[in-house]
Amino acid sequence: MRILLMGAPGSGKGTQAGFIAQKAKVSSVSSGDLFRKNLSEKSELGILAKTFMDRGEYVPDDVTIRMVLDWINDPSNTSGFVLDGFPRTLPQAIALDEELGSVDKVIFFDVPNNDLIERLSGRLICRTCQASFHKIFYPSKNGMICDKCPDELYQRDDDKADVVTNRLKVYMQETQPVIQYYAKQNKLITVDGSKSVDEVESELEMALND
Ligand code: AP5
Ligand code: MG
Numbered sequence: 001m002r003i004l005l006m007g008a009p010g011s012g013k014g015t016q017a018g019f020i021a022q023k024a025k026v027s028s029v030s031s032g033d034l035f036r037k038n039l040s041e042k043s044e045l046g047i048l049a050k051t052f053m054d055r056g057e058y059v060p061d062d063v064t065i066r067m068v069l070d071w072i073n074d075p076s077n078t079s080g081f082v083l084d085g086f087p088r089t090l091p092q093a094i095a096l097d098e099e100l101g102s103v104d105k106v107i108f109f110d111v112p113n114n115d116l117i118e119r120l121s122g123r124l125i126c127r128t129c130q131a132s133f134h135k136i137f138y139p140s141k142n143g144m145i146c147d148k149c150p151d152e153l154y155q156r157d158d159d160k161a162d163v164v165t166n167r168l169k170v171y172m173q174e175t176q177p178v179i180q181y182y183a184k185q186n187k188l189i190t191v192d193g194s195k196s197v198d199e200v201e202s203e204l205e206m207a208l209n210d
Pocket of ligand 2: 013014015030032
């Protein structure tokens with residue numbers, strides 16, 4: 001099963017990726033997490049990506065496509081996967097189709113803009129496992145410590161208000177056409193991502209069983 005997760009910044013892709021991967025019995029990866037991992041290792045790719053991420057812009061297609069296709073072509077991922085946040089430009093979607101033929105399901109998390117800003121401004125991320133929490137909507141049981149692994153939570157640099165505004169603008173310009181691309185292929189499953197985490201999970205469970 002090859003599943004793509006699409007949606008605006010803060011729409012809940014990362015929160016639900018693990019659940020979807022577990023249901024589909026495949027691995028999941030977030031392109032944003034891959035960039036952040038590269039940065040923590042101080043690789044050339046990570047340092048390049050940071051210059052774009054800090055401004056809320058997309059990392060250029062050539063390096064992004066190469067990074068994600070390398071992950072997909074790893075023998076442990078070839079039988080299936082959940083991709084969170086890739087593709088988000090038309091050239092990325094075309095490159096993925098050229099590599100794979102096609103994908104099985106594209107899940108689009110539909111969330112109004114006002115909710116997105118509220119979610120991103122209160123988000124906390126685990127330094128080790130990258131789990132995503134929210135100060136109010138989805139707090140860790142251990143305060144500022146992750147309840148999935150015992151590391152501290154932090155606020156992402158790109159969750160600051162001015163960067164968030166640009167991320168949403170770039171998303172509208174670059175990624176809306178990709179949603180249409182998959183709608184035309186009849187692959188798109190739209191989930192009401194404005195509901196609670198548990199309600200979204202139930203909706204996803206139904207969509208995956210179809
Ligand atoms: P990335 O890390 O992928 O960021 P993003 O797309 O902006 O998405 P987010 O991670 O912000 O949102 P999410 O949908 O995962 O939300 P979450 O589940 O955490 O990418 C970062 C950067 O990397 C990009 O800006 C770009 O520069 C670069 N990049 C990555 N991929 C690229 C690509 N393909 N091409 C080019 N550049 C790329 O939830 C958000 C918050 O809401 C959390 O606090 C959570 O607890 C809370 N929440 C979640 N669900 C609910 C709910 N149902 N109710 C209430 N609160 C909820
Ligand atoms: Mg995410």
